[in-house]
Amino acid sequence: GIQVEQSPPDLILQEGANSTLRCNFSDSVNNLQWFHQNPWGQLINLFYIPSGTKQNGRLSATTVATERYSLLYISSSQTTDSGVYFCAVSNDMRFGAGTRLTVKP
Amino acid sequence: EPEVTQTPSHQVTQMGQEVILRCVPISNHLYFYWYRQILGQKVEFLVSFYNNEISEKSEIFDDQFSVERPDGSNFTLKIRSTKLEDSAMYFCASSEWGGSWSNEQYFGPGTRLTVT
Numbered sequence: 365g366i367q368v369e370q371s372p373p374d375l376i377l378q379e380g381a382n383s384t385l386r387c388n389f390s391d392s393v394n395n396l397q398w399f400h401q402n403p404w405g406q407l408i409n410l411f412y413i414p415s416g417t418k419q420n421g422r423l424s425a426t427t428v429a430t431e432r433y434s435l436l437y438i439s440s441s442q443t444t445d446s447g448v449y450f451c452a453v454s455n456d457m458r459f460g461a462g463t464r465l466t467v468k469p
Numbered sequence: 470e471p472e473v474t475q476t477p478s479h480q481v482t483q484m485g486q487e488v489i490l491r492c493v494p495i496s497n498h499l500y501f502y503w504y505r506q507i508l509g510q511k512v513e514f515l516v517s518f519y520n521n522e523i524s525e526k527s528e529i530f531d532d533q534f535s536v537e538r539p540d541g542s543n544f545t546l547k548i549r550s551t552k553l554e555d556s557a558m559y560f561c562a563s564s565e566w567g568g569s570w571s572n573e574q575y576f577g578p579g580t581r582l583t584v585t
Contacts (some may be wrong), residue, residue, distance in 0.1 A: 395572055395573075395574075397574065405506075405558055405579055405581070406576075406578050407512070407560060407576040407579070409573075409575065412573035450512065452512070456502075456514045456517060456527070457502070457504065457512075457514055457562075457574060459511045459512040459513070460511065461511045462511060
C-alpha cells in the first residue's frame with residue numbers, strides 16, 4: 365500500500381517563529397488532507413489539497429502531486445498551534461505518523 | 470456549518486462485552502468511514518461504506534467488527550467481543566463523494582473506548 369512519511373517527527377518553536385512541515389507519499393493520490401489534532405484528541409481539518417496551494421490565515425499548504433509531496437507552512441506560530449499535525453492521502457486516508465509541534469511562549 | 474457527530478464521547482466496557490459506537494454523518498454525504506487511533510499512534514483506516522455496503526476494509530477490520538446504517542441518519546460500528554487492545558479513539562468520517570473521485574472527508578470528534 366501507499367506509504368506516507370512526515371517530517372520532522374518533533375518540532376519545538378518559540379512563539380512567533382515560522383515552520384514548514386513535510387509529507388512525502390509513495391504513489392500518486394487523488395486526495396490529500398492536513399489535520400491538526402488538538403490536546404483533546406479532535407482532528408481538525410486544515411486543508412483539502414490534492415494539488416496546488418491554499419492559504420487560510422497564518423497557515424498555508426502546497427502539494428506537488430507530480431513529485432509526491434506536500435508542505436504545510438505555519439507562520440507567526442502561537443501556543444495554540446501546539447499539537448500533532450497529520451497528513452493523510454488517498455481514498456482510504458493513509459495517515460502519516462504526524463509531526464508533534466510544541467510552541468513555547 | 471454541518472458536522473459529523475459521534476456518541477458517546479467516552480465509553481468504558483469490560484473485556485468480552487459488545488459495544489456499539491454511533492455516528493451521524495453530514496446529511497448529504499454518501500460515503501462513510503471508521504478509523505481508530507491507539508493512544509500515541511497514528512490514525513488507522515478501518516472501513517468505508519457506501520450504498521449500504523462495505524466498499525473497502527483494512528486488515529484490522531476482522532470478524533469482530535461490523536458496520537451498519539440502521540436508518541437514514543445513523544452509522545454504527547459494532548465490536549462484538551471487546552479485547553484490551555481495542556482500547557482506542559474511534560473516529561467516524563463522511564464525504565460527499567468517494568471511490569475514484571477525489572473527496573474531502575469530514576471527521577467527527579471521536580469516541581474514546583476503554584476496555585478494562
